[in-house]
Amino acid sequence: MSASDTFTEADADVVEAQLQRRPRGVVRVAWRCHDGRPGVIMTEPRLPGGTPFPTTYYLTCPSLIAGCSTLEASGLMAEMTRRLGEDAELAAGYRAAHESYLADRAALGEVPEIAGVSAGGMPDRVKCLHVLAAHALAKGPGVNPLGDEVVERLADWLARPCLVEQAGR
Numbered sequence: 001m002s003a004s005d006t007f008t009e010a011d012a013d014v015v016e017a018q019l020q021r022r023p024r025g026v027v028r029v030a031w032r033c034h035d036g037r038p039g040v041i042m043t044e045p046r047l048p049g050g051t052p053f054p055t056t057y058y059l060t061c062p063s064l065i066a067g068c069s070t071l072e073a074s075g076l077m078a079e080m081t082r083r084l085g086e087d088a089e090l091a092a093g094y095r096a097a098h099e100s101y102l103a104d105r106a107a108l109g110e111v112p113e114i115a116g117v118s119a120g121g122m123p124d125r126v127k128c129l130h131v132l133a134a135h136a137l138a139k140g141p142g143v144n145p146l147g148d149e150v151v152e153r154l155a156d157w158l159a160r161p162c163l164v165e166q167a168g169r
Helices: 009-019 062-073 076-086 088-108 129-139 145-153
Strands: 026-032 038-043 057-059
Touching: 009 026, 009 038, 026 129, 038 129, 057 062, 057 129, 062 076, 062 129, 062 145, 076 088, 076 145, 088 129, 088 145, 129 145
Parallel strands: none
Antiparallel strands: 026 038, 038 057
């Protein structure tokens, strides 16, 4: 883990401003926005207090959250799910992304309640672009083909100033 991945108290304050709540169970910063703020955090598979939490890679950047919400409202998830049923190569890549996600979570600890369940609808459907984008940003290109597509579509959103900054925080 590099120093830029370490989750500091300052990072916790930024994520709290981004999400409007204090983050829980954070392992590290998995990806930082162009301005150095946390954009994706990696979380424990079991939150303090014992609640299972399958979302290992959690998108926190308000600009990207807004961009993913806009893409979801456009019907992109249904189109991507349809393509999974038609394109065997895409489906295989998405299944591999699911396995990657599960392996990363297993490295943090086993939680029987969510065994075999990744996030975002993987491996058979698309139900959350936020998760796919977070996974793709955290792991880099080539790991999650649909996450990579979401990140490509977010190019304009990636260049925007952090909404925390715009809100004067």
